[in-house]
Amino acid sequence: MENETKNKKSVVVVKDLNVIYNKGKSNEVRSLEEIDLEIFPQEYVIIFGPSGCGKSTLLYSISGLQRPTSGMVMVDGEDISTYKKKKSAWFHRHKIGMIFQSFHLIGSLNILDNVCLPKTFDGGEVEDRRAKALELLGRFTIANQADKFPMELSGGQQQRVSIARSLINDPDIILADEPVGNLDSKSSHTVMEILKELNEIDKKTIILVTHDPSHLRYGDKIVHMVDGKIVKIEQKQKANTSVESYVMKDGKVREDLVKGEYIPLDLRHLMRSFSGLTANQISNLLVPFKAQQLFSHLFFSMTNDQIEKAIKKVEDFLYTRINFEDFFEGLDADIEKGGAGWDRRVAESFSTQVKQLVERASEISFAEKEKTARSLAEYFKSKWNLDLDEKRVSELAGIVLDRLENRIGRDEFQDLINFSKEKNGMSFNKRTAIKISRELELLLLLRYSG
DSSP states (O other), rough: OOOHHTTSOOOOEEEEEEEEEEETTTTTTEEEEEEEEEOOOOOOOEEEEOTSSSSHHHHHHTTTHHHSSEEEEEETTEGGGOOOOHHHHHIIIIIIEETTTOOOOOTTSSSHHHHHHHTTTTTOOOOHHHHOOOOOOOHHTOOOGSSSSGGSOOOOHHHHHHHHHHHTTTTSSSEESSTTTTSOOHHHHHHHHHHHHHHTOOOOOEEEOOOGEEEEEEEEEEEEETTTTEEOOOOOOOOOOSOOOOSTTTTTTTTOOOOOOOHHHHHHHHHTTTTTHHHHHHHHHHHHHHHHHHHTTTTTOOOHHHHHHHHHHHHHTTTSSSOOHHHHHHHHHOOOGOHHHHHHHHHHHHHHHHHHHHHHTTTOOOHHHHHHHHHHHHHHHHTOOOOHHHHHHHHHHHHHHHTTSSSSSSHHHHHHSSGGGGTTTTOOOOOHHHHHHHHHHHHHHOOOOO
């Protein structure tokens, strides 16, 4: 990508940009300081950083919605801060398309009129712009919602309407400010895939603001921001993973495989109960449950006293109060000496399996889900000596990816690898499907850290 951009003229140039609020007053805030940035046509630029670092202010400066205190923003060689009102309106309607986290649809207008709105001020035939709007709505599979009003649509549908509206005048640059911040995981994936398609197929320049590291794989230029400053600009190749979703097709979940997003009732209760706790507090509260699940997964016959004392040892190991050697010795030691009183060979086998599971869980990265899905598929293949060729490993990785993305639940995951090919499954025998499903759920539980 870097070699390609050397032969192109910059579409956006930000030079010595400063944005200061309440300048000269006691409550002065420096939102942006000495920002320099160059963006080329058809790049996918991600402005990344924590909340309050100035990334949205930079995006709004590029859009012309935020005037600089000093410095300049050039778009196609023109300083947009010099635009008069009429030229500025033309710029916002034709040169850029804006996608916001909160959609900003007009509640009193139906969906079709919302999409047509940027084109309304240009004159032209009403039927022409309505036809164009319907074409965009059809592209994003919501043409059947054209006569409804925004409040009648889900968040994901409203954001697709917002994207259609941003494209009605066919702008070269799409600016997206945390576009999936208010969406569930399934809708978020759909929107991110639409932006990817607009960049790769429609050749749009995409400038995306996000604080989510899992989005970085979409970009080829990552602008890292901290405290109003650019601290690093990372030029990279877009991720070209061989792992693709098993249940996604044409930007949406296949309804013949998945009936709805998997959010278990007990998890919803858990989220409500833990709403006031920190991530570390939640993680600590889950440790006893994790220990019990490890025993359920690796269970064998012994007395209740031996099991209860061993569970306590597992908890201590998960809390990192004891190291692996102390964990093993604690299982092996006599009950009278504070141990679990296990046979040494059983203690060694069990403690080793626990250690391996914990280590395997620690390798799960939710920022690199495709890589994790591939690794887990290879792990399952090796552990149970599965006779899988490369294509089948990729299919298994795709289903694992769908579980990591929470598009499917445990039961759906198990069904997809158990069902026959005729039922869109992988034809694993039921016993193997159950073992893989149980192990994946345990690994996800162990990896959970709030």
